[in-house]
Every structure is written in structure tokens, then in C-alpha cells.
């Protein structure tokens with residue numbers, strides 16, 4: 001039972017780090033409102049719409 005819990009915990013940790021890694025930091029830029037955002041990792045301008053559709057993952061650098 002204990003082993004099972006440990007296993008589950010470590011899987012959860014792996015999942016969390018993966019999710020954290022995938023989410024790209026972005027900064028708002030001053031083009032009309034929230035139309036575009038800029039990926040901090042690749043400096044690419046992304047349609048905010050596209051960005052949200054891809055679950056806040058930058059389509060250029062992931």
C-alpha cells in the first residue's frame with residue numbers, strides 16, 4: 001500500500017514537471033490589446049488566440 005502511494009506520488013511529480021516545462025513564459029506587448037503575445041523563450045510573436053488554443057504552449061518552441 002505504501003509502495004503504491006509512493007509510486008503514485010512520483011508519477012504526479014513527473015507530470016507536474018512536464019507541465020511546468022511546457023508552459024512558456026510570455027510577456028504582453030503593446031500591439032492593440034491582447035491580440036499578440038510574445039514568447040520569452042523564442043521571442044516569437046504569437047496570436048493570443050492560437051496560444052490559448054494550444055493550451056498556452058508556444059507553437060514555435062513548445
Ligand SMILES: [Zn+2]
Pocket residue numbers: 024039040041042043044058059060061062
Ligand atoms: Zn516560443
